[in-house]
Amino acid sequence: MTLQTDYIGKPTNRVDGPAKVLGTAKYAAEFNVPNLLYGYVVSSPITKGNITKIDAAPVLALPGVHRVFSHENVPSLAWFDRSYKDDVAPGGSPFRPLHSAEIKFSQQPVALVVADTFELARYAASILHIEYEEEAHETELAKHLDEAYQPGKGKTGYQPPKSRGNFGRGWAQGVAHMEGQYSHHAQHHNPMEMFASTVEWLGDKKLNVYDKTQGAFNSQQYIMKVFGLSKEQARVVSKYTGGGFGSGLRPQYQLFMAVLAALELERSVRVSLTRQQMFSFGHRPETLQHVALAAAADGSLTGINHVAVAETSQFEDFTENVVGWSGTLYDCKNVQLDYRLAKLDVFTPLDMRAPGAATGSIGLEIAMDEMAYAAGLDPLEFRIRNYSDFDQAQNLPYSSKNLRACYREGAAKFGWERRDPRPGSMRDGNLLVGWGMGGGIWDAQKQPAQAQASLDADGHLTVSSGSNDIGTGTYTIMTQIAAESLGLPLEAVTFVLGDTELPEAPVQGGSWTAASIGTAVQEACAALGEELLKQAQKMDHAAFKGVKIDDVQFANGQMRLRTDLTQAVVLRDLVQASGQPKIEAKNAKLPGLIDMVKPPKYSMHAHNAVFAEVKVDPDLGTVHVTRVVNAVAAGRIVNPKTARSQVLGSVVWGISMALMEESVMDHRFGRFMNHNYAEYHIPVNADIHDIDVIFVHEEDAEVNPLGIKGLGEVGLLGVAAAVCNAIYHATGKRVRDLPVTIDKLL
Known part of the structure; x- marks a missing residue:
């Protein structure tokens, strides 16, 4: 008999899809x-x-x-x-x-x-x-750089960037050097x-x-x-x-x-x-970055210097990890990092998808492309030569890291080996063709969360947690996890969320929801399984006398002995025999403070590698991103269908960051002037072409019981930089101020 234990990892349609299509899904104003x-x-x-x-x-x-x-x-x-x-x-x-x-x-x-x-x-x-x-009023960041200061406590969880080694010595040791100033203007979330x-x-x-x-x-x-x-x-x-995207x-x-x-x-x-x-509230802060890199004759980095200055309000210190990734992603002994804020008469910035990392990866990954040219190396080869097998920033081993496979599989799918490295050398008719790459790293986090599971007399499982679903597929993957945990068909499971009367859950952000709520759901279902086993033992079911939970399995709506699958009891019969309308259980209490502050044993991150193709009209300066391959290593993928959608959306956003997205401030009035969908430019269907998403196999027993790392942020990283690097390859023009608009190429 086939066991129903393969829901996790299978492409599954959204369980909330019909409600959204039929209009029965109610939003706050409805x-x-x-x-x-x-x-x-x-x-x-x-x-x-x-x-x-x-x-x-x-x-x-x-x-x-x-x-x-x-x-x-x-x-x-x-x-x-x-x-x-x-x-x-x-x-x-x-x-x-x-x-x-x-x-x-x-x-x-x-x-x-x-x-x-x-x-x-x-x-x-x-x-x-x-x-x-x-x-x-004062709203222009460039005029207040001299007043920028190192923030104190900042946002919850913020850690000042840590330098190491001696950058000056590393710079002197290098035979190839590059320095650049990188910037992007404020961006607004604009959820529908x-x-x-x-x-x-x-x-x-x-x-x-x-x-x-x-x-x-x-x-x-x-x-x-x-x-x-x-x-x-x-x-x-x-x-x-x-x-939401953080808003x-x-x-x-x-x-x-x-x-x-x-x-x-x-x-x-x-x-x-x-x-x-x-x-009128919050945005990705305008940020100015300075990056300097030095490399030895063999292409190994001898020094990294990454400095960022970002805006904040007059009344709060909004902080991001902008430069810290530069001390983690690549192997280098001499790293100098600095992050500062300048107070302006604006509302406090807000987290926006991949906060800090989306900004920092633009500076770092364009600089890496420039350094590859300075060192006479292919941009992919240059990154591989500086691959980091150990997290030097935290002085910890990685729980898992399969970025090399991202490079390999992404490059193979894209056809990177056919790239002529000379800028302006590749054409499609009159159009200039450019190929560029980038990549990124994002924390794999897990937050305290609770869930409850109950099975009724009809054999229907209801699992609940007070989390949210901002369109990421939470309803669906939690249904999959619960169904697999207790061996029930998907249609026999309902996941309930979004209510403070449900078990407590963290905000949905940081790419931690799948890992946090998923683990809580798995634990709640395991606790319910133990209650069902107790009920079987109360019924004097001889086969289950003295049996422990590890000795049974749940499949096809039954609880079975692992040593003899013919010894089974139907789950709904256990509820009916209990005389109660349902049997329920919760996962363990939220971890205490001591558990939360234990020093980590591993550095836990997701990684990706992005390859992009652009075609540029040399007369008009118009840019079209015609192909993107995004290879992602993010642990276990619960639902490849919804996960692919997450990365597709990230790629679209990365293209938007590179070519379109900009909140234009008129400093005479201190107001964002393009505060509508007509003038705040984002991609439409005609702007988006072929996007390939590759999920690189990665197993991680340390990150959490399900091996999940999260996808919401990492898929965005490196996309904008890859597009900018492709534009340079096509045109020979290096644009460091985003977005790359037509006037900057003519």
Whole structure:
């Protein structure tokens, strides 16, 4: 008999796909609760200064307008714990909406108009008269480099970059050298679903909050601490999220405003942000980088110097690991790293897919291409000669690292051996053809998480955890893990997420969800298996007397003896015999502090290698990325179908970073001017051509019980650099300031 133990690793359709296609999947702004009011946010037209007057009388005179909230009436309603920090908060003092008359950044929320309909609230907001006293602002990073400082604590988990050896000595030892300045401008997340919160008033300060977030528990903790509510009063639900890319890791200001209005008016309230307002909080920070490399005659690196200066707000120190990867990815004894911040009159930047690494890999991987030319080596050969078998930054061995196979398999699929190294040497008719490569490294992390599993009398398994699914496939892979763990068909398993009444889970980010929630689900199913075995033993089933859990297997809806597969009991019969509607179990408690701070034994990372082809029109300067191969080593791949989608999206984003994506700041006004989909350029179908994704086989027994490393970030790394390197190969022009627009090539 065939055992049903092969769900993990098999391409599986999304279990939530039908709900999304049929429209039954509800998002935060789609919960039409009774007696719902609508809030519309008023944004500041100035970047820095103070509010001097608010005239709300004409607005309040409109029939159907219930309240205008501003700094003038909010402080008595909500208390602000200045020590409060959400799960991913930077060091400093979090922004408090409507807290004072002070304006800290352009489009700062300054008022909330609440009315019977959205249209009325929007109109009323448009006629709200507010007067300001404007002050001079500073939003240009390049003008404040001399004021840049090394951050202190920074964001939770931030570690200052560690240098080693003596870069000056390494530079002197080199026979080939390169130095370069690299930059990209601010970028905004732009998920399809805009931020919204629907707060259902249940009476006695009890709320159901339907929030757009990447962490329901994070939003709940925010509400509890700001408004002094209990867990029972502040339930947060987030079943579906239409993209986040990091923008939903922190609670956004519409959540505060919706809860504030609901508590004060004792009515259900929805607050939705516009697309322009989606540009008013957080972004990938503009970052300027300096990279210098030196190599010996044999091509081995003798020195690496990587310095980055990034923007942050006036009130928080947002930090990223931009330069640290340069001390890990390649073998070099002399590494000098530095990371600094410059305070500007902007909102605090936010984590954005592969935060820090996406930025740092641009500088490092373009510099590696330049160094390969300086050393007279093929860019792939140069990387292989500087391959690191040991993590010199952490002084630890790798739990697993199959980057060499990424290089080998990616290059073979791409046809790299046919590359003529001379810039401008390859053509397709009139078009210049360029081939470039890049790569990256990302932490393989696992966070504390809980899950619960229950089997009912019909043999249906329900597994739950309060995690989120931002489109990555969490619903599906957790269903696969649970089904394999207890040997049930996929259709007999339901995974439930996105609710603070479920077992606690971390925010969905950092590429740790599959490993963290997957491990919790596996453990919960194992605990349930033990409960089922106990029930079999209660039934005086002779074959299971004295049997331990390792002596049985779960397959085809049965529990069997490993030594005699004919000795089996149907799982649903065990539940029915118990006399209970279901048998359930949880995984172990969250690890304690001592477990979390134990020194690591291994360096745990995912890796990738990217190969890109561009075709450039020499007369027009237009660039088309015609082929990309992305080879990824990320441990065990639970679902190759959803995993491939993750990497495909990463490649598209990398092309976007290289050629299109840029939030344009007009420093006269301190405002991002292209705050819409029409002018914030991202790829469309016509921009994307052939993309091949290779998952390099990699087994890792150390990283977590499932051997998962996570894919959300690593697939993006090196893509933008590979495209830029291909453009150089095609044209002979080295562009170090992203995006590579037509004017930079003409």
